[in-house]
Amino acid sequence: MNLRLYDTSARQIRDFTPLTPGRVSIYLCGATVQAAPHIGHIRSGLNFDIMRRWLAYRGFAVTFVRNVTDIDDKIIAKSADQGRPWWAIGYENERAFNDAYDALGCLPPTNEPRATGHIPEMIEMMRVLIERGHAYPADGNVYFDVRSYDGYLRLSNQELDNLRQPESEGETGKRDPRDFAMWKAARPGEPSWDTPWGPGRPGWHLECSAMAHKYLGAAFDIHGGGVDLVFPHHENEIAQSRAYGDDFAAYWAHNAWVTMSGEKMSKSLGNSLLVSEMVKHWRPIVLRYYLGTPHYRSTIEYGEESLREADTAFARIEGFLRRVVELVGEVEPAAAVPTAFAEAMDEDLSVPQALAVVHTTVRQGNSALTADDKDTAVARCAELRAMLGVLGLDPLAEPWAGDTGAGGRGEELRGVVDALVSLVLEQRQAARARKDYAAADAIRDELQRSGLVIEDTPSGPRWELGGGGPA
Numbered sequence: 001m002n003l004r005l006y007d008t009s010a011r012q013i014r015d016f017t018p019l020t021p022g023r024v025s026i027y028l029c030g031a032t033v034q035a036a037p038h039i040g041h042i043r044s045g046l047n048f049d050i051m052r053r054w055l056a057y058r059g060f061a062v063t064f065v066r067n068v069t070d071i072d073d074k075i076i077a078k079s080a081d082q083g084r085p086w087w088a089i090g091y092e093n094e095r096a097f098n099d100a101y102d103a104l105g106c107l108p109p110t111n112e113p114r115a116t117g118h119i120p121e122m123i124e125m126m127r128v129l130i131e132r133g134h135a136y137p138a139d140g141n142v143y144f145d146v147r148s149y150d151g152y153l154r155l156s157n158q159e160l161d162n163l164r165q166p167e168s169e170g171e172t173g174k175r176d177p178r179d180f181a182m183w184k185a186a187r188p189g190e191p192s193w194d195t196p197w198g199p200g201r202p203g204w205h206l207e208c209s210a211m212a213h214k215y216l217g218a219a220f221d222i223h224g225g226g227v228d229l230v231f232p233h234h235e236n237e238i239a240q241s242r243a244y245g246d247d248f249a250a251y252w253a254h255n256a257w258v259t260m261s262g263e264k265m266s267k268s269l270g271n272s273l274l275v276s277e278m279v280k281h282w283r284p285i286v287l288r289y290y291l292g293t294p295h296y297r298s299t300i301e302y303g304e305e306s307l308r309e310a311d312t313a314f315a316r317i318e319g320f321l322r323r324v325v326e327l328v329g330e331v332e333p334a335a336a337v338p339t340a341f342a343e344a345m346d347e348d349l350s351v352p353q354a355l356a357v358v359h360t361t362v363r364q365g366n367s368a369l370t371a372d373d374k375d376t377a378v379a380r381c382a383e384l385r386a387m388l389g390v391l392g393l394d395p396l397a398e399p400w401a402g403d404t405g406a407g408g409r410g411e412e413l414r415g416v417v418d419a420l421v422s423l424v425l426e427q428r429q430a431a432r433a434r435k436d437y438a439a440a441d442a443i444r445d446e447l448q449r450s451g452l453v454i455e456d457t458p459s460g461p462r463w464e465l466g467g468g469g470p471a
Helices: 039-057 073-082 086-103 115-131 204-216 227-244 275-281 284-292 304-328 339-346 351-370 374-391 410-433 437-449
Strands: 004-007 012-015 023-028 061-066 135-138 141-144 180-185 200-202 219-226 248-255 258-260 452-457 460-465
Touching: 004 248, 023 039, 023 204, 039 061, 039 086, 039 219, 039 248, 039 258, 039 275, 039 284, 039 374, 061 204, 073 086, 086 275, 115 135, 115 141, 115 180, 115 200, 115 204, 115 227, 141 227, 180 204, 180 227, 200 204, 204 219, 204 227, 219 227, 227 248, 275 284, 284 304, 304 351, 304 374, 339 351, 339 374, 351 374, 410 437, 410 460, 437 452
Parallel strands: 023 061, 023 219, 219 248
Antiparallel strands: 004 012, 135 141, 141 180, 180 200, 452 460
8 A cells, every 4th residue: 555645735635656766855844942842842743753754664765854943033032031142042942842852752853954054045045036036125125926926825725815924023115015025134133144135034934945945955755844834834935945946845744733722832822831841740652652643633632631541541552561571571573563554554644543553452462461372462562562663652662661751760760669569569468368358459459549550460469550640
């Protein structure tokens, strides 16, 4: 079966055919580093990390470019408010984003260019567009003439006569209010770079067009980002790049939001949940499971209860893996994922359907363990590790190996907990031996209230972490 992806520009799922056989190029609109990331920000990077991993599993050599927007109105405003250099704010938050990507197990991009490192490329793009009549300078600004490009608004499926471009301070001299700024004239106290049309700084849309061209060329396979970027950002990127002469992206993929109370998670709403804080209370691998397992085009309505449910579901997966490893030692991932899993992933990266295969495999493996069918249990474990590896969720592989949610001291603290729980279980066994079943049941119930699952096996009682909260 061929991979199929939903293409926003076509508004339908299409067969995916790369421009170059065996190779896939992806440009993802990355962070605007005006603040530290919340889980809504990081979802996009995580969704496209899963896309990248699946393409690699399917045998493609993947070039993955994720940019950093390190200059914009919000960064400049924060610089003025805080009395700090704009670049210091940008770099601090860029590091916070990379820490968040790393914490949730995202692979590093092939290239991660910063906007301010590509001013010459932007100047060259503007020069060509002005010469071709697609752009014009005015009052130190440079604007794109939207009426000069016939394909404008096809991505967002809007009508030009109904369009209202977002307005920005200082954008004077427009021939048409719907034209958008490629370059913004310098203002007192703000950072600026010299150009043939006067000093200033780049517009957001120009940055991505220039960087995509430099790192991926005139044509590449997939352009990704959050659904909120379709207009104006991606629409304006297309206009600039294709008017410049690039074919630009062949497919457009957009992930949905993480919402709270039905509203997009954002700083302006004051409802963001910073990744740096979330990982103090929830295991990073559980956060990845929570954010990465819904379909990338489905909105996630954040709630503590749904996160606890994700924790419980992932604990069942880990529990099976741990039981097999305790029984036979390390089991290597299978060479191939089950067919049903592959079919789900090939159909627009349908992770929820693929996850159903994961949980079916866990149930089959647990049944095999109960029946003392070691060979079947090991086979299911190998398949499970292969599937989890594609999703970046294999707890036995890097970066998760040895992590039990204790901030890098997982194995050490698990040993301490194991010793304490073993002592309590010995007391329970002693109560059962003297037929004091009420005391034995009370000990078991108290352990379960503490978040532990106790299982009586032929070789004695064993424990594992259950769901219901941070580990």
